[in-house]
Amino acid sequence: MKYIRTGVAALVASTCLAGSAFAQSSISDSSVCLITKDATNPFFVKMAEGAFQKAAELGVALYSYAGKFDGDHETQVAAIETCIAQGVDGILLVASDTKAITSSVQQARDAGLAVIALDTPLDPLDAADMTFATDNFQAGVLIGEWAAKTMGDTSDARIGLLNINISQPTVGVLRNQGFLTGFGVEIGDPSKWGDETDSRISGQELSNGNAEGGREGMENLLAIDPEINVVYTINEPAAAGAYEALRSVGRENDVLIVSVDGGCPGIEDVASGVIGATAQQYPLDMASLGVEAIAEYAASGELPAATEGKDFFDTGVGLVTDAPVDGLDQLSVEQGRELCWG
């Protein structure tokens, strides 16, 4: 029953922000479920906010569920079962366990629901009807290229990588491998991190995607190699934590930190020089496009096609930096601020 509590928490949080989502939900007959990894990460909070806004606009009923924490697979399964029982038209799913969830997803699809994976592709990708996501590899490539161009000569680079967590989720692998590719490091098996042999890599640490883990991971990297000068971080909270660790040893000004996400505090960190560049993604778009797609599906039975040349619907990524380099499409901090998500 825990998912109800977090579901309610998400609803309360989201409705406070999104206003009268329920008041308008009875106009149309179609209904959508949104299931996120957790109800506490601002990324998902904003995603739900975007979904509620769009649902209110379209007059679609929206039910929001979330795992109790990132990785809470059981709650997500229960949420899918509830959605099937509710008889919604479709599910927007940010899966915690991309492999294990597929059997539940299949049940939903067998029951006639459209399932769109948001942000995190399922494994296999075609287990969902469609995937709306950031091209995380591309996001990594962008910050990798920016870092390489900013350094100029990369032969003296000493790279520290602050990854997400031990289970090497796809998103984390794609960003990591994208960053290394963009930076000009030859990667090994693209489906995992840590098998590169390039001597410029000083070490890889885990950050759990938060400031606490970011700081501890950076401290450990500095203990391994005090001369690190390029740091990749899985997201901006981890980057902020890494910066604190660097500041505590007085090295905050001679290390390049790059990150992915584009949350509003992250953009402020770009503005104040904590982060050199970040690849911004657009969760509000993912959610609102998803709600739209399901409403459309309920009306016509059609789902949008994948982006050309990719096997998923790319919701786009923008490189935000205060120190632009030649030869890359970049957004200024001001542009990033307008598009940031929380």
Place this chain on the structure above:
Amino acid sequence: MSQTVLSARGLTKRYGRVTAMDNCDFDLRPGEILAVIGDNGAGKSTLIKALSGAIRPDQGEIRLEGKVVSFGSPIHAREHGIETVYQTLAMSPALSIADNMFMGRELRKPGLMGQVFRQLDKKRMRQIAREKLSALGLMTIQNINQTVETLSGGQRQGVAVARAAAFGSNVVILDEPTAALGVKESRRVLELIQNVRSRGIPIVLISHNMPHVFEIADRIHVHRLGCRLCVVNPKDVSMSDAVALMTGAMKPADVPIAS
């Protein structure tokens, strides 16, 4: 000077429809060992709980040295100089003998350290504990810092009795002190009880062990059906008479009653 140290008149305690204590009287005289005997379920422990403050009787009054008292808790009774050694001994096994003897009435250091920093005067507590144990002939306990769990059952009983005797200025109540002990250790505890009496402290002894009762008690309070049936002198009655009184096979009229 009152004739009794501790007395009770008309104590009654009901638990729902069960009357555990029914208009019960009690008298303890100065310097005596008063044994309380009675069959299981006769209500001995209810009487003792009322005297030691663990329960509050519904009716009746308790007098300590002639003055009416009413105890809200065992701690309250203790403040009036009534110390109880429970069958469970109420000791903390992982703490030292000295810690246990002063539990709940620790001594603080004089001056700044004691008043501001609340520091305990461990040295003085240890010294007093050692003196109290020595006074009762218990110093084979090697080390006052030893934890209670390292002591034998008899030694623990000894420490508990010493604790009660050290602080019980008026009355010491002992609940089944020899029940869990072997022959040799029981003997030591009985000597200890007599030792405490010789220091002028009256003792209430609850026991099932008739030989022990008859060996050391000055008077025997026979408890039956929630009240005092009679008080007898162990010199005047036999053990089997006492048991017959407890079980109702004999009437108080059949035996010589103590003065």
Place this chain on the structure above:
Amino acid sequence: MPKALDQENLGQSEEESVADFSGFNDSFGTRVAHFLHNNPATVPLIVLIASMVIFGILNGSRFFSPFALTLILQQVSIIGIIAAAQSLVILTAGIDLSVGAIMVLSSVIMGKFTFDLGLPPEISALCGLLCGTLIGTVNGMLVAFVKLPPFIVTLGMWQIALAANFLYSGSEVIRSQDIAQQAAFLQFFGGTIRIGGAAITYGVIFMLGLVAVLSYVLSQTAWGRHVYAIGDDPEAAELSGVNVKFTRVSVYALAGLICAFAGWVLIGRLGSVSPQAGQLSNIESITAVVIGGISLFGGRGSLAGSLFGALIVGVFTLGLRLLGADVQWTYLLIGILIISAVTVDQYIRKSV
């Protein structure tokens, strides 16, 4: 009465048959167990020193540098403080699952009161500390007066405090730079004293000071002895005249206050106020306490032990990372340490 014996001639009392209670058995095993019982921090201290020596040999000067050694202190400062709070509760045979949630909620209150309500940071910090104390007091009242099991009370409080944290903060981070500009006081514990490569934060100093003060309180004051007595046998403590209810409430309240301080130290360490932080603090603090030789059954152990426990985890984590070992090895070894520590505890309990 002859003054029979002093501690010095212990063991030679057999001739003196003033009272010959038999039964004290001092075999070697018993003596070891007895020693460990009286000095519960010995085993974790030995493990700490041994692990430092081993990782020092394996890693060389990278490990035995002032930088790395003080880094360990910084990394364990939060858990060390939380473990001190957890130790107090576990000594009374309780457990506090809400420690991490209290910490995070308190830090969020310190931040939000400053930035949203516009209070001076000093007042906000005070409000955060009060909040922690209040939650701890509620825990204590439910345990002491309503007589609910501590596990259940704090399991519930964990959820309540965490949800309140997320609802109130909207999961939003307050950035380090903003705090540094407008409310540097909140980052007080992040201040650092540097001597050569060594870096000691005020947070580390607070942790060490806290352990010292609490150790004194536990061993030298009546309240401290009562904490142990309650953990040992609450009924016996009650009958001996200990105010069990008051002591219980005060233990949980103090634990809440310490957790709130940990929240303040957390702001110093992260720079920012992060509602996502500290999610594993309850488990990590219990780990430190158990490795530190404090019995989960209450009444045994010392606060220094749990500090050593936290340091052991820190040494293992950094030592293994410097060796380049997979992170899973850290978890595996800490798992072994936990089980070994409880085994030692059982041995001590059984053989004395």
